[in-house]
Amino acid sequence: xxxxxxxxxxxxxxxxxxxxxxxxxxxxxxxxxxxxxxxxxxxxxxxxxxxxxxxxxxxxxxxxxxxxxxxxxxxxxxxxxxxxxxxxxxxxxxxxxxxxxxxxxxxxxxxxxxxxxxxxxxxxxxxxxxxxxxxxxxxxxxxxxxxxxxxxxxxxxxxxxxxxxxxxxxxxxxxxxxxxxxxxxxxxxxxxxxxxxxxxxxxxxxxxxxxxxxxxxxxxxxxxxxxxxxxxxxxxxxxxxxxxxxxxxxxxxxxxxxxxxxxxxxxxxxxxxxxxxxxxxxxxxxxxxxxxxxxxxxxxxxxxxxxxxxxxxxxxxxxxxxxxxxxxxxxxxxxxxxxxxxxxxxxxxxxxxxxxxxxxxxxxxxxxxxxxxxxxxxxxxxxxxxxxxxx
Numbered sequence: 001x002x003x004x005x006x007x008x009x010x011x012x013x014x015x016x017x018x019x020x021x022x023x024x025x026x027x028x029x030x031x032x033x034x035x036x037x038x039x040x041x042x043x044x045x046x047x048x049x050x051x052x053x054x055x056x057x058x059x060x061x062x063x064x065x066x067x068x069x070x071x072x073x074x075x076x077x078x079x080x081x082x083x084x085x086x087x088x089x090x091x092x093x094x095x096x097x098x099x100x101x102x103x104x105x106x107x108x109x110x111x112x113x114x115x116x117x118x119x120x121x122x123x124x125x126x127x128x129x130x131x132x133x134x135x136x137x138x139x140x141x142x143x144x145x146x147x148x149x150x151x152x153x154x155x156x157x158x159x160x161x162x163x164x165x166x167x168x169x170x171x172x173x174x175x176x177x178x179x180x181x182x183x184x185x186x187x188x189x190x191x192x193x194x195x196x197x198x199x200x201x202x203x204x205x206x207x208x209x210x211x212x213x214x215x216x217x218x219x220x221x222x223x224x225x226x227x228x229x230x231x232x233x234x235x236x237x238x239x240x241x242x243x244x245x246x247x248x249x250x251x252x253x254x255x256x257x258x259x260x261x262x263x264x265x266x267x268x269x270x271x272x273x274x275x276x277x278x279x280x281x282x283x284x285x286x287x288x289x290x291x292x293x294x295x296x297x298x299x300x301x302x303x304x305x306x307x308x309x310x311x312x313x314x315x316x317x318x319x320x321x322x323x324x325x326x327x328x329x330x331x332x333x334x335x336x337x338x339x340x341x342x343x344x345x346x347x348x349x350x351x352x353x354x355x356x357x358x359x360x361x362x363x364x365x366x367x368x369x370x371x372x373x374x375x376x377x378x379x380x381x382x383x384x385x386x387x388x389x390x391x
Contacts (some may be wrong), residue, residue: 001200004035004390005031005034005035005036005381005384005385005388005390006034006035007034007035007036007037008035008036008037008090008091008384009036009037009039009087009088009089009090009091009387010031010036010037010038010039010089010090010091010092010093010384011038011039011040011041011083011084011087011089011091011092011093011205012024012028012038012039012040012041012044012093012094012095012206013040013041013064013080013092013093013094013095013099013103014041014042014094014095014096014099015042015043015064015065015066015096015097015098015099016042016043016045016064016096017042017043017044017045017047017048018045018047018249019042019095019096020040020042020047021047021048021050021051022038022301023048023179023301024095024179024180025050025051025079025382026181026183026342026373027179027180027181027373027376027377028040028051028057028366029057030373030377030381031377031380032055032057033058034381035056036056036381037051037056038056038057038058039058039059039060039078039083039087039089039367040057040058040059040060041059041060041061041062041063041083042061042064042097042099043061043063043064044061044063048061049192050278051238056193059388060083061176062076062079062080063075063076064076064098064099064102064165065098065100066211067098073098073102077102077105077106080102080103080106080107081105081106081109081110083106084106084107084109084110084112085110089112090112090113090114090239090388091112091113091115091116091384091387091388092107092112092114092115092116093117093118094114094116094117094118095117095118095120095179096120097122097123097135097138097139100117100119100138100139100142101141101142102150103115103117104117104142104145104146105141105145107145108145112235113147114147114148114384114387114388115146115147115148116146116147116148116149116150116387117142117143117146117149117150118149118150118151118179119139119149119150119151119152119156119160119171120150120151120152120179120298120299120300120319121156121267121296121297121298122135122139122159122160122296123135123293123296124136124139125296126222126295126296128235136163136297139160139165140165143165143166143170143171147387148172148173148387149166149170149171150171150173150174150180151171151172151173151177151298152173152174152177152179152226152298152299152320153173153177153178153298153299153320153322153323153324154173154177154321155319155322155323156298156299156319156320157171157172157173158319159319174376174379174380174383175370175375175376175379176370176371177299177305177323177370177371178299178301178370178371178376179299179301179376180373180376180377180380181304181371181372181373181374181375181376181377182301182305182307182308182367182371182372182373183373184308184367184368184372184374185303186281186371187281187284187308187311188308189285189307189309189364191281191285192282192285192286194222195358196285197285197286197365200220200283200285200286201286202271202284204243204245205269206243206272206286207241209241210241210242210243211240211241211242211243211288211289212242212243212244212245212286212287212288212289213232213242213244213245213287213288213289213290213291213346213348214244214245214247214283214284214289214290214291214303214306214311215228215244215245215246215247215248215290215291215292216247216280216283216284216290216305216306217247217248217292217294217300217302217340218248218249218250219246219248219249219250219262219273220250222288222294222295222296223292223295224292224293224294224295224336224337224342225246225293225295226340227293227337227338227339228238228291228293228342229244229262229265230339231339231342231346232244232270232271232346233268234343235343235346235347235350236268236270237324238347240347240350242270242350243270243271243272244270244271244272245272245274245287246262246265246271246272246273246274247269247274247275247277247280247283248274248275248276248277249275249276268291280302280305281305281309284306284309284311285307285309287306287309287311288311288349288350288356289312289313289314289346289349289350289356290302290303290306290311290312290314290315290331291313291314291315291346292313292314292315292316292321293314293315293316293334293336293342294315294316294321294336295316295318295336295337296318296320297318297320297321298320299320299322299323299324300315300321300324302373303315303321303324303325303331304324304367305309306363307324307330307363307364307366307367307371308364308367308368308371309364310360310361310363310364311360311361311363311365312331312332312349312356312360312368313330313331313332313363314328314331314332314334314345314346314349315332315334316333316334316335316336316344317330317333317334317336318336319333321333325363326362329359329362330359330360330362330363330366331359331363332345332348332349
């Protein structure tokens, strides 16, 4: 660190604790360790048990609805404003859409000197009508009220400028992108022995000879889960010895409203609905391919985690994802909502193990070079110092 950020007070805000804990926890601890006074704010949830508070890192529970909820939105706005007035933060930094809007309003009212928002994807991409219009206007308002805005990927900046949300040069990126980077020591394939992997496979009923495809994230229609399951069924019918792991909570279990009926998957012994886990790296350690057929994303954290674990990715060719996957080098990109192209890409990697392994090695090398949390966290702290105009 070139600058001394000791005793600088910062508040990080997100809509749901799942996002806060699994993407920002490491960065919050880094900021605390360099002397900043850090307060994390999000809705209540069991994920908070994973945060060790004290010594400069604290948590404030303010329930922020993910969907439009005028009464509870107003309550959240009032509570955020009171919190900002009470603590007199030097910096307030939000992520996720609803938290971004309420934080921008509250921080502006409380006259927080540095008001930051990082865009990590736009839900309105898949919306229509008035809801799409209102969501776009909310993003514009966040930009107007913030002193600085960032995106977590270059392609997202291009998209936001093209859509007229920001003028060219009015939104930027820290480093190569990513909100907090990847802990390359934690997500290191060398941490698992052959015996460890065999034990994990036995626990799931997966033979050593079987190939494994894994998805990690919210189980939601907009993640392309329906297309993934349908393509997987076809792989099974084509006699591929392959298993599918769906790792993550149902969307409605982490503050969302969408649902996906997975009852039919119970009839297929090769599909494993694992649910929420605190250790996604365990499932990545036994996988051969990571798959994210999403309709919309920011820079997908799960793809970077898979890359760190040396896995190639099959994903959709959409903004955000194109920054995480180099098509033909670290994985394969396919059109969204295109089950046939998804199937072809999965077959290609299953049929050509040498190519798959080569892509996985390239993915880890690139992740180490561009998205290591050590450098991302240091770059973020330097950006704070720059905004504060520290000597």
